[in-house]
Amino acid sequence: MHGIDKTNAVRRLLWASLMVSTAWIAPLSASASDSAVSYGPYNAAILAGGDGLAKPLAGASLPAGGPWTLSTWFQADEIAPGTVLIAGVGDPAQGRYLALSGGKLALRTGAGEAITGGTAVKAGIWHHALASIDGKTARLFLDGAEVAHGPAAQNAVAPVVGLAPRAGGAFAGRIAGFTVTAKALSADEAKSAAQGKPDASLINFEAASPTWPVQVKQMMGQVTPQDAWTLPKSNAAFSKPVAKPLPTGPALKADGPPGSDNNWTVGGWRLAEAPTVRGDGARISQPGFDTGSWYVATVPGTVLTTLVDRGVYPDPDHGLDNLAIPESLNKQDYWYRTEFDAPATLAGRHPLLTFKGINYAAEVWLNGERLGGVRGAFIRGQFDVTGRLRPGQKNVLAVRISPPPHPGLPHEQSIAAGVGENGGMQALDGPTFIASEGWDWIPAVRDRNTGLWQEVTLTATGPVRIGDSQVVTKLPLPDTSKADVTITVPVENLTNQPVQAEIRAGFDDVTVAKTVTLAPGSGSVTLSPAEFPQLSVKNPKLWWPNGLGEPALHGLTLTAVVTDAQGGGAKSDEKHTRFGIREVSYELSLMDSGGHVRRVEIDPTLAPGQQVVDGSHTGIHKIAGGWVSSLVPGAEKSPAVKPLEESSLAPYMVLKVNGVRVPARGGSWGTDDWRKRVSRERLEPFFRLHREAHVNIIRNWVGQNTEDVFFDLADEYGLMVLNDFWESTQDYNIEAQDVPLFLDNAADVIRRYRNHPSIVLWFGRNEGVPQPVLNEGLEKLVTTLDGTRYYSGSSNRVNLQDSGPYDYRDPSLYFTKLSRGFAVEVGTPSFPTLEAFEAAVPEADRWPLSDNWAYHDWHQSGNGDTHGFMAAMDRKLGAATSLADFERKAQLMNYESHRAIFEGMNAGLWTVNSGRLLWMTQPAWPSTNWQIMSHDYDTHGAFYGVQKAAEPLHVQLNAPDDAVAVVNNTRTAAKGLSLRARVLTVDGKTVSDRSQKVDAPVDAATVVTTLDLAAALQANGLVLVELELADAKGTVSQNVYWRVADEASTRHLNDLAPQPVTVTTTAERAGDEIKVHVTLTNTGTGAALMNKLTLQNADGSRLLPAYASDNYISLLPGDRRELTIAYPAALAQGRPKVALRGWNTQPATAVVAVP
Template sequence: MVRHAAVLLALAVLAGSVPAAPNPAPNAAPQYNAEFPAAADVIVKPAPAGSWAAFTLAGWVKPAATSVGTVPIAGIGGSTVCGVDGQLAFCADGVQVRSPAPLPASRWTHVAATYDGRRLTLYADGRQVAQQAVKLEPPADARLVLGPRVGQGGFVGRIAYFAATPAVQDTAALAQLQPNEALINFETGSPHWPLQTRQMLGQVAPQDAATLPKSTTPVGTPVAKPAYAGPALVKDGGAFALKAWSMQAAPQVRDDGARISQPDYAARDWYRATVPGTVLTTLVDRGVYPDPAFGLNNLAIPEALNKQNYWYRATFDTPATFRAGRHLFVTFKGVNYAGEVWLNGHRLGGMKGAFIRGTFDIARYVKPRGANALAILVSPPPHPGIPHEESVAAGVGENGGVLAQDGPTFIASEGWDWIPSVRDRNTGLWQDVVLRATGDVVLGDAHVITALTKADRSEAELAVDVPVTNLAGQAVTATLRAHITGGAKPLAIAKTVRLAPGVQTVRLTAREFPALRIAQPKLWWPNGYGAPHLHTLALTAAQGGGVSDEATLRFGIRSVTYELSLVDGGGNLRRVEADFTKGRALGVRITDARHEALRKVPNGWATGLRAEAENTAAIRALPETELAPYLVIKVNGVRIAARGGNWGMDDWMKRVDRARLEPYFRLHRDANVNIIRNWVGQNTQDSFFELADEYGLMVLNDFWASTQDYNVEPQDVDLFMRNARDVVQRYRHHPSIVLWFGRNEGVPQPALNQALEALVYELDGTRWYTGSSNRVNLQNSGPYSWKEPASYFTEHAKGFSVEVGTPSFPTVEALRATVGAADQWPLADAVAYHDWHPDGNGAVQPFIDALAVRYGAGKSLEDFERKAQLLNYDSHRAIFEGMNAGLWKENSGRMLWMTQPAWPSTMWQILSHDYDTHAAFYGVKSAAEPVHVQMNLPDYRLMVVNNPAAQVRGTVHVELFDVKGRRVGLNDFKVAVDGVGTSAPIEAGIHALLREHGLLFVRLELRGEDGTVLSRNAYWPSATPAGQQALHQLAAGQVAVATERRRDGDEHQVRVTLRNSGTAPLLAAKLTLTNDAGERVLPVYYSDNYVTLMPGETRVVTATHGREGPLRLQVRGWNLAEKTIDVH
């Protein structure tokens, strides 16, 4: 090939047809070529080594338009050649040298600036055009910058042969070499999103046995639980849930599906299965293995569980209500990973992927009377990977591995830095199995589209799309009836349609049915902004004089719109509010998520704006650009300050029944968060979305692909899309879902990304789909380790940050319930196995070091935990107060990594797996409250945050105390804060007093005009981190405690009155409700905890719970020895 190419080149030269080569330049420094559309980011290049006491900046520029104002073009550090109102200039900090030379649009001009240590000289096309004596300091950051951006603006056009040299050069010679654009490859300042170029495979071989975690605690004894003993079929609305199952590993079963699915088959030695549930759940429940969540018990469970198939089998009598001639469907709501289904000796078919429903018509095989046998052969994911077992020696290991290629599945079950490997990889019937009888007209998953038609939210319009399947084999006439309740009055409509065989969508609109136009609607609101009101839609399909099918769902009336910075077809970055529901009605797609449409811009990346949406009512231009390019979520026309966290998994063994999950959702609501994320779709089931709806928690919903250039991409796109189609159809009616993410931390491969975007538009169309959970109109992820609290105000997680985390040590009681006594102190392998990371993203050493500097190193578990809770409270409160400080100026959302613990963890959580709540929970609860008074860092000025729409007027009351409990400051400040806004900073003199006293206690109250306390807060800042050691000087606390038991509906409540009866501040008083044996009552919903009280101050805390019988209350604090009292 080389020889042939040389011959062709020689022939071309002889023919005179070779174009001129790009012009070389007599410059030893590297030369760069770049082009910048309006929506672009700076390009940074290395510069030659040198002192830079003297320099030359030189190159060709071709502006796309005449500059308005000052526009930097290129330079070194902060010293740049620039355009000022269309003329050549030089700009540096405090220095501007201007020339009369024009920089005309659409024409190349050679520009140069030289500095000899005394004079700055400007040249245009080789001619000197300005000179001025200046004093320039050598740049601290000697890097070449091309097209630096100022805010969202910057140079638009092309730059060629630009170089920076740490010496004065002859610029006239440089100006002779004009660029040939046809032969230059220009680097763009607006590159599109890249493809994946690398991946890791996790643990590729078993780890060195010497690095496995070790413990002196014996492996736990398996404890069997009672198996399900109820009826095989349990009525569930218009269906029956199939509950009585048996399970056995396939290698232990000699027979095939045809035999196993016979009613007379003797399933001897099979396990009574827990369904819904995984294989491992059944084996733990039946006493085969110990609780894998305690200590190192998980190591005693074999990896062989994920390398074999399993048979599940159930027998049931045909429901007496089933009539011949109708259809009887069995639906598997969730099987991981694949299933082959048999009934009464007949193979019904198969299903694959953890998140798709498998539905089979069994009418022709079911027995009209007597027993039927249903069997399913369940296969685990084919690439389970090899587990990494975390220890102090082995470290945290990788996040996942080869299992990621099998998505859609529970890819985290291979092991992540917040759970160990789940031995069965969550294989099994993890969701319900139901039976449902219908006629020939069958209802599908209805889509309820809601829109607010007036700015004052006084009117809503509903549209209902109902997929209907005609199984008759011929056209039939059917009547669809819809009955909606939950509003001021019920409404009912009916529509008669002619249905051809197959599937079609019946649409009910307000134009056809005015009853769907609702005055003064009851709206669904995120937590803290109003009630999450839900309506019920009951659908009935009637055909041939009878009911053919019926279905019920709940939905919320709400609108969701998005403030975004989008790149239009002309390369401009436009700040708009996008209304996808309106776009759906207009038949236009608004955003373009293709790799080619995602463009790098200042502060990250921006999504493309489709040409078809420009100049339509689906987008509204916004004048404000402070938040560009970041997302703002608006619900019902109100900007929502998105505060919340990520759910990696609701439960690592997928025990996800409503009773188990609801306390977690209630605790999230009580923590005042309003948004959670279904990370990598690992929580995709009915209970998750139903509870999110009920508790007012917005959901950012991922599909099943993880980190670009790290995790393996899903390999079966068709399989992935079949699961995705079912998920979107199944859950699109939930008001809690506000956004679809294609991938965690990266964009899916193009075929998958574009298919997902098209699917969401087709089946939903009311929500934004974006490929990546970070960077694209969002902040990058992290940090995940402990940082100084002030840095969350000044540096970290700006804009809309979907992941920011810090270590979060649990209560001493929760840790004791997690590992054996011998493993509790010092913190070693057993605790590391439970995510106390020696390295990796969440390395705990910064946390341990900060604790030691502030409070002294931990001397025992109890001492360490006491100190850790102060760090927990401070850092978690700072994360959200830091967001508040820049709200709507530079911040619009901040989400913890993470809020939900998938198992008993010591890392990244605000509550424990057993529902206990430690100080992190209450730090978040304080900072995220709807109306909040706070002290900003690092300036110690005060601020009021008002999230709801109504204005707040009142007084900020400030009291300052020293470590002896003496009041050293007192003040009141009047405030008036508009809705969805923040007050101006309030200077209260705290910084000056802090320098004087070294450590202060700050007590804040926001009081309404009627004197009602709207918010309270307490701090204990010190002038230096080590100044926190003064907390050891606090006198022993004295507290008077009174309790009162009362009934609160179906629950119980203890009202606790605390009064600081001493002379010193009482710091972080922790309340723990126990039974008379001293065991924690869980869950308990405390209105507050880790309470700090100034001398003489009284606080009432309520503890809501569900326990009958005797109760005791434990109270301990930083300077309060534990005391226990009986609850009366």
């Protein structure tokens, strides 16, 4: 994330800015002398589907009268129907332009088509066009001969040259020598100008649709230590470190079912700073080496996690305690060491040590021998330790780990220092956690996430070892009643002789087996429906994104059995994995080899291993309104490419799963946890909260979340993943210096995670295309190692919307202007709950704003500058008088703006919008900005605004036109629904109350009526609107809005009198959870807004995680709402209770009777 707010209006703004006349520019001469002012020549190459060019002239606006001449050579690639502008001056709608009309030369002078004449020009041939006006008569010349003349009606035009502007039709071809002259050329001069056709080989044509540029600038982050007086300051002392209980368990823990003897997790690790350790790897990895002074290590985990867990440093999540931890942690190496007894059953087998994730580089030693090295945070280190591991004996494993070599210097956010840069030098290191140098959503992590951050495992096999399998599923779309499942099993013969083996595969009720003879070394075995009909699965359970169906997963067991001459056999290896039966395709606008932009659907699964899209720098072209990739020459005939007739969303991408368009709603994850504490227990509540918010897509920003559990949970919760690799913003962040290392890490990631159905797309870089050698390498890897997903070099702009905005904007703009198309990053301030903020910030620094606020990302500058949010709060609701008052007002704004982001997407669904992702949904640490939940699982107004807007069946009030729309996000039509719309004043008086029957077609936002609020707003300034949608079973969607005549009228919300709302609860046990059923009833005479429920323990502390079906609920007089809050039964301390507060609600508490 980094960038400037840009929208589809850029092109219009460019023309507008170029057309502004400035007093200091010399006026264009109206003289007829030979010294008349002349501009040009201009040369341009224009693609049919590309953009035109706009060039400012060094002169004032061209006057309405006076002589002038337009002259150019042009060569049309094709003769387009209708009128197309070739070249001219001024706004394309009002200026003076040479044009083709029905293939004939024409002159337009601002009042439409002025004159047309001659015969139709021919494509592929150079023609000369000239228009001469003497102030009274316009003459038009083609190839030196006059073909038409007429009155010289003309407007004053701005000093802007337009070359093939996109106004109606589009000229395609080349323009040579276009000039604008303040003189009316004679017929002889026109004839002379048409002599000698241009030699195109000697002309440097400017491309109107340039290809993607390479990086030309970069920043290096904090290059000198920050000025001491700008460092953040606190009124509270650092917290005292608190040690956690030591981990327990065996150093070698068997994985799998009881009796399993081929998979273990290696534990029992100890940690020491390398400078304090005497001895090399050979000595350290021998029994008897003294580690009594070493720390008991937290593995998986980083060095800093261990040091915090052991009580060396305070928890950096809190306050400014990160400043109590030295930067020296990222400037030294570390030793990890463990001792374990290897099972005697390993004798005669082939053991393999696997390091699932080490950051950044490591040397590995076992029993005094160096096994090798690992570089990069995302590649597995795998070592065959046959002959080196000692079965039935004690073994010693030692690992020396080095941090990223370019850790950079931290910028510590404060009010005085501002937000600082995003990252810096560490980007040089490529595949690592580049955000750990510090970004505008986390401070610098002191160890830069160095350590054994993922598991270490030991596996044992016979002579045949199974590698990373690939499961490809194909559906005969749109038919989903059958799925072809093809399984490719990489196998390795570990002996020096041929081996006969049977490769077995089983999932659900399907089993297949194939006997093969394996030569020494690596190979692969393919199990396909062509050979095994049972792999054509009837009525398969499909994997669907959240909200469209169940994300069904299938467990696959692969077994290699080595057979003998007598037909017997012994199991050599067995692997278990999961896959989903699903097929992903993409609607895109792509440029073909003829320069036309075609709207097509790309389904890579239909042509595995075949590259059909060219995403190289030379394959990406600028067009009007954006950038597009290209079709590889001849790809139009590929089975993976299907032409589309409908193009309203061009050039933006549409994601399709199983043939169904998916409205992509979700957000980016900068990183799951800034210290890479990524156990399933820690991460699963975040995934569940995303599902509860009704989002269906998350983005693995810069690949910072690339670990097993992330993709496992995304699969299980039906969350599609846009998966980045490890470079960030072009022309801002430094590019990786070791491309081979980067590609090695990328290849391992693709092989490792390609079976996860949640991954739907690979991005090469955040906000920009990687350097050519890396971009083309990544595209090739995705094609060859995956072959079922689309690769795009950039996470934005190329068939996508640009990034941003990230600061507060008027919520109505999300309906009309902001983040249209497929927008991967849109953010707005998102202050946490009062309780979450108080848990993260010491009391002395909570109010008023302090450096602690700034350190926890309440930015005073940069992309996320919160001044606009606070100024809007002051204008709309009045200045906050305390922290509690600020939080109360912030939650109302959070709810309103986040609801508007996704309701705005709904309003233009499938017409102008196909996807919208927040920056961001996941909090990497206790932040105050860009999140819909807190680091401790608390959920605030932003979460419930998203949950409301993205609900499966939804009713909403569009802005600014007050149209009422019913949104159906499901795959089932809803008919005969009842819609009720009530409008009330702030004192509870009914302005209107009407009902009607409506239908909700599948996958659509349907406007069913429009509310006329003008008179009520004029009379009252502010009204409350409640929309309720119901089916035969009851309410399916309810939504309350406050509509205002002007921004200042929002202050009428302060006039709402306190209202009594009753809270009643019942509870039930559901497996490991307690479900609390809550009923809220507004028994008052006025509206009660933003009723917020907090589940608490008996002592008043928050009970988290808690999963509420609704919250921040607004109730009109007499309204009754039911919701459910679920929580893990094991977490409750005493009898839980539900606390209620709201905008104008009298606080209340209800104790929960748990059965």
